[in-house]
Amino acid sequence: MKQILSISGYLAVKEVWRNRGRFLLVSLVIALITLLVLFIAALGEGLGNGNREYISKLDAQLIVYQAKSDYLIAASRLGSDRLEEIRGVDGVADAGKFGAASAALILPGDEDALKVALLGVEPGHTGEPQVVEGQQLGSDDANEAIIDRSTALRTGLVPGDTITVRVTQGTEFEFFELRVAGATTGQQYSLQPSIFVPFDTWDRIRPKSAAEVAIPNPVANVILVRLEDAKQVEEVRQRISAEANDVEIATLKEAIQALPGYSAQQSTLNTQGGFTLFIGILVIGGFFQIQILQKVAQIGVLKAIGTANPLVAIASVIQIVVVTVIGVAIGGLLAFLFSLTFPPTVPIVFNGTTSALAIVALLLIGPLGGMVSILYAVRIEPLKALGLSS
Amino acid sequence: MTTYALETKSVVKTYQSDSGVIQAVDDVSLKVGAGEFVALVGPSGSGKTTMLSILAALLQPTSGQILLDGQDLASMSDVDRVTMRREKIGFTFQANNLVPYLTAVENVELMLRLNKKLDKVGKLRARELLARLGLGERLHNLPGQMSGGQQQRVAIARALIHNPSLVLADEPTASLDTERAYQVVETFAGLIHEQGRAGIMVTHDLRMCEFVDRVLSMQDGKLVRIYTGKEEIMELVKGGRH
Structure with missing residues (x-):
């Protein structure tokens, strides 16, 4: 041979x-x-x-949606009562509310505004990304943000900078100033660079219809669930299903497959x-x-x-x-x-x-x-x- | 008892065609000794090319025996016949003789490579043989950079380098002018005699028979006449008829 x-x-x-x-x-x-x-x-x-990117890097194993939302985050609405039910389920280590919206980041000079995903997460809970520079988010209503790597690369922003977010509330543009608390790794969402803000802040500054303006209604899109034992996905999934009403639950893989157009x-x-x-x-x-x-x-x-x-x-x-x-x-x-x-x-x-x-x-x-x-x-x-x- | 390098016994080759059975080779028996150079002549369709293919272990006869150094080619497996072609037979063809991407010396050395004999001595012998054939200055030329005559001489060196028992040449002068044809066949004959190989040349050019020891004439698949002796052969050469 x-x-x-x-x-x-x-x-x-x-x-x-x-x-x-x-x-x-x-x-x-x-x-x-x-x-x-x-x-x-x-x-x-x-x-x-x-x-x-954001979902695949989550420190969570399950995502809870409103029933019949077909695993579409934008179509799902879950109130705080669901969060408490889920946190009480045996085998759940932590759960955090997550809300997604779009906003424009106003950049200095004549640069065009940068369209970003405005994501609401609960500080200290599942869903808040780990910063690689700067600090985590402070409190639920702090005027702070964590920017992802993609946002940082496109804008040159660093922790300590102040950013201005433009959204439409009612029929008017509204501008909100936030301090960049920290920067995290690439965490794009819906092909957009992301900024993460405390959930209550998110509810306050997100785009709203005229009817919603000035009415606090901290409804999340979905709830992100971290398990005590990552291997017990099916068991905990069934328990959540039994103990929380009107929800449907997806693994991260199922959630990714259900992303619009993915x-x-x-x-x-x-x-x-x-x-x-x-x-x-x-x-x-x-x-x-x-x-x-x-x-x-x-x-x-x-x-x-x-x-x-x-x-x-x-x-x-x-x-x-x-x-x-x-x-x-x-x-x-x-x-x-x-x-x-x-x-x-x-x-x-x-x-x-x-x-x-x-x-x-x-x-x-x-x-x-x-x-x-x-x-x-x-x-x-x-x-x-x-x-x-x- | 005289032993022959090559001996065939009642070799028959038939083909089935639309018009019936064709007898391409019909009961041919011949013997060629070591150091003997034989020409196989005959008109088109006489069966000489088929006979050459059988002797080269490229074609199985329908019946009969082909004994090369005492081993019967007709009863061998395909794999064994490939081995026989590699080890015991040297071959030159009409055209497309050489591997075009190997130089003259590499073409000759290829036979030694295939036979696991390419050592320092083998390399030296390849160069010496090519030099003897007048190609000392062409060792590293590719076939495309050589004339037809030079290519044929490289093919002769390749056919002889591995010390085969039988050397076969199929119309080696077909693409050469008269002067070069004489040179090639004369050199070929000289080496076959000198190295003691059994040599068979198929040719339609009777002038080339001047350098052989015997001429075997075939017609309609049969061996019809054998010319031996210088006078008889020269008569055939001058007469120009099979």
Whole structure:
């Protein structure tokens, strides 16, 4: 076997090297396919991340919604009485109210206002993100905010700064000043950068209809539940269901899948990625098939002088792998270099796992595409290839 | 008792076609000794190419025996026949002889590589053989950078480098001008005699028979005549008829 690999490798590498222009061209085609696949994967990750980032990083295992809200946060309304019921359920370590709204962050100078997700969380309870700089939120009605990394990158704000939030209440614009208490990691919500404010503050400054203005009504969208034992998700879920009226409960995974547009967006991008890989298989398959057709006589000579079929097949596989690896390496490098040039506003995230999966898929398309040509090479009859058959 | 490098016994090859059974090779028995160079001649369709394919272990006969160093090619498995081609047979073809992405010396060394014999001595022998064939300055040229005659000489070196028992040449002068054709066949014959190989050359060009020890003439699949002795062969060469 070692001998076969050694000779196959020798023949494969010699052929690639002596025809490097032709093979490099195929590697470049693979590099472009790699670039495309990695960008589609990164775009899918970026868009998905922008949608689910806050929820996926939650220190919670369950999300409680109003019954029949179909796991839609915006459609759910839960009062404080539900919160108390849930906190009393056996197995629940903590629960916190969560409210989501949109607002505009007024930036100094002539810059356009930044649209942000205005998120209400209970200080010290589940849902409040951990700061990486500055301090946690003080009290339930403090005029404070935690900004996420995305907001910080886009605005240059740091803890201690004062921000102005513009919302519509009734039919008027209202402006609220908040002190930036701390900054947290990336916690985008609905593809928007986030600012977290104490829940009562959120209720006061969130956009409201004319009827709601000046009427305190601290109704949360959902309640975030942290369990004493993260493994007992199903048991606690059933208990909450039994003890709290008119609620429906989702795990984080279910909640993410139910985010508006999330599944459709991901499946669209996955389909695009799949089709690109498929086109890659056809392109590589086509190239190697044409190449094999061009060298039928040459393979015939090799077989006639005593080269065994496994050697011919392995030489073809090595050639395909070499060309594919070079192509994927060039494509990966290009993708990395391009990624450095994108501003934080572009939702592209090169996640290690997703990129690794894409790269493995790309490395497989070479041998998959070339399979037909390898089979063809193995079946070449030296007698026919050399024109000796009667 | 004389032992022959190659001996065939009543070799028959038939094909089934729409018009019935075709007898491509019909009861051919022949013997070639070590150091003997034999020409296989005959008109188109006489069965000489089919016979060559059978002798090269590329084609199984319908019946009969092909004994190469005492081993019967006809009764071997496909894998064993590949091994025989690699170890015991040297081959040159009409065209497309060489691996185009290997240099002259690499093409010759390939046979040693395949036979696990590529050591320092083997490398030296490959260079010496090519030098003897007048290719000392072309060792590192790719086939595309050499003339047809030079390519044929590289193919001859490749056919001989691994010390095979049998060397086969299929129309080795087909793509060469007369002068180069003479040079190639003369060199080929010289090496076969010198190295003690059994050599068989299929050719339609009777002028090339000047350098062989015997001429086997085939017609309609049968071995119809054997020319031996210099005079008889030269008569055939001058007469120009099979």
